[in-house]
Amino acid sequence: MKEKFSVTEKTEITRLPKRGHYDKEAVYSILDEALFGTLAYVREGQPFQIPTGFARLGNKLYIHGSVGSFYMRELRDKKHPVCISASLMDGLVLARSAFHHSVNYRSVVLFSEPHLVTEEKELYQALEAFTEKLCPGRWADVRKPTQNEWKETMVLSFEITEASAKIRTGPPKDDEEDYELNVWAGILPLKIERQTPVADTDLKPGVALPGYLNFHH
């Protein structure tokens, strides 16, 4: 039996409901694969959005920023309710008719509120998770944060209380009579590719590309 998030008025997928998924496994896997997302909150009745990296540990999502950042301080101090989304675009769905063109995607929308992380162990785990998510193997290799750097970094956590995923997969669905048209149809897959690393021009002579970045050999 899959563990699920409760379906609420905010998270229920009403348009094309068969694309809706509420099990934690689906939500977590999308959040873990998406390197970036957007955080929305409301200031004086006006919606704002922050594009941001994030990491998930257990049922919490973490973001980090400078203690000097206006929105980080605002979220910390006012505990605005937030909506966070992340999307993976898997392919363009090219139908025979313009109308039935679509996109294969996996997206998550979740609702929560910010909490300032103050516990040292949780802070450390969150920062390690940010680095390892972007570049697995990196954390063990680099200089760790100093006391001053810790003080300059703010980490906020968001308990994933309400969440749903929306997923489209598979081929185009055309109208019956359109299958006879002489129009090519299918999927154009999209993929975020990690390309060949480019060394800093100030790289210390003799320092080799580490194995965890050498995925093009």
Add this chain to the structure above:
Amino acid sequence: MKEKFSVTEKTEITRLPKRGHYDKEAVYSILDEALFGTLAYVREGQPFQIPTGFARLGNKLYIHGSVGSFYMRELRDKKHPVCISASLMDGLVLARSAFHHSVNYRSVVLFSEPHLVTEEKELYQALEAFTEKLCPGRWADVRKPTQNEWKETMVLSFEITEASAKIRTGPPKDDEEDYELNVWAGILPLKIERQTPVADTDLKPGVALPGYLNFHH
């Protein structure tokens, strides 16, 4: 002299202001390259986000959806103020210290409000723009919308009234003393790749892959 958006309280980049750009050329080029974005609005004090495709024509941004879509109707009827964002992630910035890790990105955040598009020519141009943005060359090839399909489609326009771009480029910036560390540093470029098209299993025999999709030869 570049044409610029006015800097407002909502769009001013206060954190790392040198990353802020307000000229229309920068904003437009990011909106045109990003295939997808997110739209945020406020319902009863709560922020909501919709991941969505979009297209730009002149100083207007367009989204489309079904006339049966709850949020499309809500935007049409209540004319909620919206915040729309789109981000291009160009690379991971791998510094020698965990603290100075960053991301090379180009993002736009803009503020506007929805207007229902009713004029036939504008509707047609917007739908063509959606299709051509995802897949240049496609519109001329496919079956065009019927009267009924037009009636099922809602297009909303958003005048780009307040907008700013935020851009980071270039190598990592480490602390002076860290350049002596034996740690590899540089950029890991990220790119959304269009992979080899996959034909629909129900493709009519004899229909060849069109030239505009044959970019892997």
